[in-house]
Amino acid sequence: MRNRSFTSFIVRSVVTAGIGLGAVSLAQAESVLRFVPHGDLVVVDPILNIDYMARNHGYMIYDTLFAFDSKNEIKPQMIDTWTVSEDGMSYSFKLRPELKWHDGQPVRAADCVASLERWGKRDSMGIAMFAAMESIKATGEDTFEIKLAKPFGHVLAALAKTGSNVPFMMPERIAKTDPFASIEDSTGSGPFYLAKDEWMPGSKIVYKKFADYVPRQEPADFMAGGKVAKVDRVEWTVMPDGATAVSALANGEVDWVEVPPADLLPMLEGNEDVVIRSTDPFGIQTMLRFNHMQPPFNNAAIRKAVMATVAQQDFMQVTSGEENTETCVSFFVCGTRFATEAGAGDWLKAKDVEKAKALLAEGGYNGEKVIVLDPTDDTVPHNQTIVAVANLREIGINVEVRATDAGSLFALAGNKEPESWNLFLTWADATNYSVPTLNNALRAGGEKNASVGWPTNEKIQDLRNQFLAAFDPEEQKKIAAAIQEEAYSDAIYVLTGQYKQSTAYNRQVEGMIDSPIPVFWNISVAE
């Protein structure tokens, strides 16, 4: 007994001494929000790199000219006033006064023009906008104009877009960097700045409040409104192991885990200090994508045979259980403005093996090997791959599964050679797929003008061009529906469902903005 007491005393003394030392440093610290992101920030250039982490980093340190609010309306952000000519072919913009870069220099129209020019060489929407453009130029220190050579109905939407690549504004000297090389200077004009001396790639990214940032007066609303930094410091701690992140949250060592693994959420559910909810108002779509250039999926009947095996509820069951999942037949994300059921018919509601086999026979499938890429470290696509492979084998398709990692998936899928790949499962959030022209998987310009898989469908390409030129929202919706009908008819890719990702945070975290993108303005941490 005596020994136990002594041991206990020693243990408690050591631990208390440690806690005491820790407490001293905390008392002297600034207000800090400790966040565990879903991945690591590998490249700091959100214009070069389409990775979501680069985009999320972009929202920390850069600002945008326009932004969407929660009603999907476009609101000015860095812009003070703007005018559009009656024919919609000419736009002039005036910047808000007192905007500054992190180095103290004023934000100039020339900076914005250079930023847009660089973005216009990397982003699909930017490329389309610049292709329709006659000129873009600064007309004063704080004014610039865009003149179109042909109709383009999405100028403001392109400037407000939230999917990668977001048109973030950078100083002209940085924006002049080759769009195919990474910038090395992270000066922006956003509400936080990157503390580069504290950045430890693969482990920690630190942002500090930018004292000279001038937020808009309107309340924060999705990506629009006043971006008021309410904490002095935001620390992103990279934790490759989800179990560690969840344990750290339960133990109060971090404030917010962006993507806690679904199977570990029960660990947190009984914890009164932790809130678990989805902050994504729209959701994430999951999908099965084909290689249209190689047999057997260069044949629409065989692609449809695969589509006939898909019952979305089966795929959602292995995605996030029954909670937070839904069946969705719209290629443009259910719950958003272009969502439609056009062309869906009975597809994706129930698995129809007989129909699938009949379509295989119609397509003349003769046992060619189908190579499925399986990103084993990405839980949702990996789980869905298991279901898809079972379905394919059930209808007699000869399947070979090739394991890979999530980061290599699209690089491997970029290989057009025979026997490189035929099919993979992946996901995309609403910021990228809710608009027909942003939905990369529906680009159908073949080898030269499509995302990996390289579908070829002239009708879809014509409709996309019509969509780009359309100014009227109702006309845009009609074109979106027509695109979807053709996408089902040609089985461009197969939707396997839609779900909302839960996030978990300490109850002390207040003011979190509902968005698929974790943003840190408006957030405070109660004492």
Added chain:
Amino acid sequence: MLAYTLKRLAAAVPVMLIVAIITFMLMHIGSVDPASRIAGELATPEEVEKIRIAMGLDRPLLHQFVSWFGQVLSGDFGTSILNRMPVLDLVGQRIEPTLSIALFTIVFAVALAVPMGVLAAWNAGTWVDHLIMALAVIAFSMPVFLVGYLLIYQFSIELRLLPVQGYKPLAGGVGPYLRHLVLPVVSLGLVFLALIARMTRATMLEVLNQDYIRTARAKGLGNTRILVLHALKNAANPIVTTIGFGIAALIGGVVVTETVFAIPGIGRLTIDAVIRRDFPVIQGVILLFSAAYVLINLAIDLSYALFDPRIRY
């Protein structure tokens, strides 16, 4: 001994060169390079090529290797092609956590394992021996990550005594530094402890059956003196060799430990670089690891002379 040491160091040069060549070639064999990963799904081959050129990956392999190795010889291990930070800076940021874990793990394991092994050998065949060896088998059989999770659950989540994750530098205070090391060191050290304890027991058993031990007993020497001065010193060389191999194995174990406890060490730096095909970082780190292996082996070989007067260099 100096001549022997210099000879061994000179022999390490071709070893390092071969390691450098193999590492470099392995990294460039795969079909995925960082350019295609950064370019994204919409990139055309031309765009990927432009990024590849900007990263300097379009140059002939031989040219890239010679250029890189020439830099290494002048002390410059290059720059990460992704985050643009010098490789030595990246290593410098992470060397302290890894060295701390490795050092404390060795101290923890050796401090417990050698007495346990001696005790087991001294009480061979008794319940003490069986208990110690059973514990060693359990410790050796449990994966490091599992031990890590169990420790986190018990000491961090249930008892709230120690932090789940992270690392605090020594400069930030001894208390936080030690608190953050306890769980990683114990989880990594158990395997190491079991290995050394088993080896100590085996070699001690062999030595304890030697004639000179019987003579020492017959002379009336005390147990402690026999065990420490006569038996353990003569059993030391195989134990030291095991510790040396263990240090090499530690580097592999550190990767898992650093991942489970979210510690920014060399192990995670290496894994992240491999996943992202950050060639200069991979090459630099592996070269440094190789140098460490060579030096550890040399140190172990030289230490044999301390325990066995018959060995001379």
